Amino acid sequence: EVQLVESGGALVQPGGSLRLSCVASGFTFSSYWMTWVRQAPGKGLEWVANIKQDGSQRYYVDSVKGRFTISRDNAQNSLYLQMNSLRVEDTAVFYCARGRGSAVAGLSNFDYWGQGTLVTVSS
Amino acid sequence: QSALTQPPSASGSPGQSVTISCTGTSSDVGGYNYVSWYQQHPGKAPKLMIYEVTKRPSGVPDRFSGSKSGNTASLTVSGLQAEDEADYYCSSYAGSNNLLFGGGTKLTVL
DSSP, X not given: OOEEXXXXXXXXXXXXXXXXXXXXXXXXXXXXXXXXXXXXXXSOEEEEEEEOTTSSOEEEOGGGTTTEEEEEEGGGTEEEEEEOSOOGGGOEEXXXXXXXXXXXXXXXXXXXXXXXXXXXXXX | OOOBBOOSEEEEOXXXXXXXXXXXXXXXXXXXXXXXXXXEOTTSOOEEEEBTTTBOOTTSOTXXXXXXXXXXXXXXXXXXXXXXXXXXEEEEEOSTTOEEEXXXXXXEEO
């Protein structure tokens, strides 16, 4: 059974940092593009970042470029999101998701999602 | 780039059909056949319902179907059931390694 389990969400002050983790099981993690998607409270979904199977390609939504870094450790079946210079508007539930295919940098669709982890940025 | 445009709400009675639209531009919905639809129940993670405009993942009922015309994609739910009540989001590849989501549509089963 495919499982994605996020952790690391917390309350953090504006300007602070946080590292999210996502542990994968039930599939060959190293064979898939992986993605972070966020959802602000009561709002819609927003793609944040994705990373290629071997970590050689990474892409970000404009609003987080230079502040967030996506990474992965295939030996540990883990995906990460390092978030720096956090802003109030970054408050959201962050989901990790598996890219269903490799077309268009794994952004064609996401077939498995974690349960999400809540990041709250507030003073 | 702006989010794709979806109606905030849609509704139908059990057994009826309802269609949710997702409007973009020629740079996203109209330019690629990489439109997906996700169902999200309150407090739950999104679930993939349709991918590549018309394809259904294994396990998704055939009551769910997708289509596209020009810059607008659509999700049709036929034979509405109570458990179909949820939020639905479309997404589209938007070129240059970017992905856009729609604002979401709350589907109510009357």
